[in-house]
Amino acid sequence: MANINLKDRRIECKIVYYGPGRCGKTTNLQHIHNAFKKQVIGDMISIDTQGDRTLFFDFLPLGLGKIRGCDVKIQLYTVPGQVKYSSTRQLVLRGVDGVVFVADSLKVRREKNMLSLRDLHENLKKMGLWINKIPLVMQYNKRDLEAEGLPVMPVEQMEKELNRQLKVPSFNASAVNGQGVGETINACMKLTLRDLQRKFKWAQD
Amino acid sequence: MHSKPKLSSLFKEAELYRQQGLLNETLDQYRKIEKIIRKQAIGKNKETLLIKITADIEMVEKELNSFIESKEIPEVSEKVRELMRTMFSLDDPEVKGSSLMGEAIALAGFGQYEAAANAFERLLDFDHLRLDSAKKMLLYGLEFNGEKEVLLLLRKWETDARFTMEEINYLVKHLQYLLKTEKKRKNPDLPDIIEPESNVTENDLIDISDIRLRSPDVSGKESGVKLTVNFQHGIKLNIVVPQEQTEVAHALPAGKLIKGVVFSSNIGTFSGTIYVLLNRKIDFGPHIGDTSVNLKVIDISGR
Ligand SMILES: Nc1nc2c(ncn2[C@@H]2O[C@H](COP(=O)(O)OP(=O)(O)OP(=O)(O)O)[C@@H](O)[C@H]2O)c(=O)[nH]1
Ligand SMILES: [Mg+2]
Numbered sequence: 147m148a149n150i151n152l153k154d155r156r157i158e159c160k161i162v163y164y165g166p167g168r169c170g171k172t173t174n175l176q177h178i179h180n181a182f183k184k185q186v187i188g189d190m191i192s193i194d195t196q197g198d199r200t201l202f203f204d205f206l207p208l209g210l211g212k213i214r215g216c217d218v219k220i221q222l223y224t225v226p227g228q229v230k231y232s233s234t235r236q237l238v239l240r241g242v243d244g245v246v247f248v249a250d251s252l253k254v255r256r257e258k259n260m261l262s263l264r265d266l267h268e269n270l271k272k273m274g275l276w277i278n279k280i281p282l283v284m285q286y287n288k289r290d291l292e293a294e295g296l297p298v299m300p301v302e303q304m305e306k307e308l309n310r311q312l313k314v315p316s317f318n319a320s321a322v323n324g325q326g327v328g329e330t331i332n333a334c335m336k337l338t339l340r341d342l343q344r345k346f347k348w349a350q351d
Numbered sequence: 352m353h354s355k356p357k358l359s360s361l362f363k364e365a366e367l368y369r370q371q372g373l374l375n376e377t378l379d380q381y382r383k384i385e386k387i388i389r390k391q392a393i394g395k396n397k398e399t400l401l402i403k404i405t406a407d408i409e410m411v412e413k414e415l416n417s418f419i420e421s422k423e424i425p426e427v428s429e430k431v432r433e434l435m436r437t438m439f440s441l442d443d444p445e446v447k448g449s450s451l452m453g454e455a456i457a458l459a460g461f462g463q464y465e466a467a468a469n470a471f472e473r474l475l476d477f478d479h480l481r482l483d484s485a486k487k488m489l490l491y492g493l494e495f496n497g498e499k500e501v502l503l504l505l506r507k508w509e510t511d512a513r514f515t516m517e518e519i520n521y522l523v524k525h526l527q528y529l530l531k532t533e534k535k536r537k538n539p540d541l542p543d544i545i546e547p548e549s550n551v552t553e554n555d556l557i558d559i560s561d562i563r564l565r566s567p568d569v570s571g572k573e574s575g576v577k578l579t580v581n582f583q584h585g586i587k588l589n590i591v592v593p594q595e596q597t598e599v600a601h602a603l604p605a606g607k608l609i610k611g612v613v614f615s616s617n618i619g620t621f622s623g624t625i626y627v628l629l630n631r632k633i634d635f636g637p638h639i640g641d642t643s644v645n646l647k648v649i650d651i652s653g654r
Binding site: 168193198199202233234236237252254255256257260261264288291294295296297306307310 | 360363364367368371372373376379427431435457460461462547548606607608
């Protein structure tokens with residue numbers, strides 16, 4: 147849950163990157179860490195990985211400076227995508243204000259995307275949150291692999307299978323090259339802050 | 352007829368999956384290549400290729416096994432534990448001892464059970480937190496160490512002067528409740544929120560008498576399992592999996608997409624894809640103990 151201090155005009159909120167194993171969540175955070183130096187206000191913490199699979203979470207704190215009279219800080223987290231780390235995903239999700247769902251464009255990962263989205267839905271529900279109410283954006287990652295000759299799903303198919311009911315903003319990305327990473331997080335931050343404004347009326351006119 | 356895919360591009364695909372850390376997909380791809388080599392290659396080249404592909408398969412299998420064998424949740428260093436505690440504890444400064452409680456819950460959530468149990472144990476000293484801590488110890492103890500260990504814990508508390516008789520009785524009841532919900536949790540009925548759309552229109556579909564699943568994780572055999580269609584409504588099918596075939600029922604969890612399914616009808620056989628809508632154990636009537644599975648036909652083509 148966002149930490150909002152209206153007296154000191156400070157907001158701290160939490161955005162979580164969710165998605166199946168190996169879809170590129172950690173890569174997104176790494177790119178943000180390297181490319182948005184001005185906003186990064188602390189070390190990126192990646193706790194214990196196995197190979198480069200996340201076992202617990204990654205963490206990156208951002209500071210956006212003053213927005214409409216408020217000092218805004220955002221904490222970015224990733225969950226471990228592997229199915230077996232379900233309880234860790236629930237913990238990392240606790241107090242979430244906005245979600246980026248990273249889907250893997252590779253055809254062979256089609257089913258994994260769907261299962262992970264369902265898992266997000268279930269875990270949010272356990273906390274009394276609804277996937278169609280929470281600020282959420284989709285990212286269709288690894289678009290670059292099409293040029294490598296790998297079977298990649300057309301964006302229209304991914305839209306249909308993952309976003310038909312949710313109808314949230316979606317972005318093509320290639321996180322290894324940084325393409326689409328900024329657009330994705332910007333959209334999610336915007337939705338999240340707007341949602342918090344609706345709930346807490348923090349902004350000054 | 353589609354043209355034969357080039358081996359080199361198939362190898363490249365496998366290599367790319369591997370770079371992505373998608374080991375299962377790499378293995379599938381290598382197996383596919385192996386089959387093609389066995390079928391198509393000839394002469395000395397065939398031998399060389401087979402040796403290469405066998406080595407590739409072995410290597411990926413080894414890598415996969417090392418992941419499976421590695422301890423599921425490693426114990427982490429004190430420094431990392433500190434991070435988990437501070438970042439995830441539900442700190443409520445109004446209640447004395449409660450920040451320790453939040454830390455302990457966070458540690459348990461990250462699978463650091465030993466450290467969490469130590470913290471809960473210390474909380475048993477506080478009158479207003481004793482029951483809550485004990486309940487958490489039962490909950491996480493059950494998850495990490497199993498029923499036996501938890502029963503021992505209760506036995507120990509019976510002779511622990513900190514607990515009153517009422518508290519013990521309450522905890523015994525609570526454990527019974529936990530055991531019941533644990534069973535339920537292991538067989539959940541998941542709702543189908545992201546059901547894929549079907550490419551088949553309701554009226555296009557012929558009457559299907561049975562389906563055959565070829566996927567090796569269903570039967571392990573190439574021939575597959577035949578399942579009789581119990582009921583068909585448009586593109587939705589219902590089958591009843593007898594209790595003797597539990598492994599088949601388990602291989603059909605709700606939300607699974609299954610390719611390469613063979614449909615039989617009175618005008619011939621077709622192959623296609625199905626999506627599992629629901630998988631539910633039947634608990635009354637003549638089919639009690641069997642599993643009812645609802646399927647949706649996603650696509651279908653001639654053979
Ligand atoms: N080609 C390509 N590879 C990518 C892209 N994004 C990530 N990868 C690669 O995919 C692999 C997995 O990326 P990660 O960022 O570790 O994935 P993750 O989602 O954090 O995975 P878990 O921690 O296991 O849940 C790495 O080898 C990345 O280099 C992309 O856009 N294009
Ligand atoms: Mg990761």
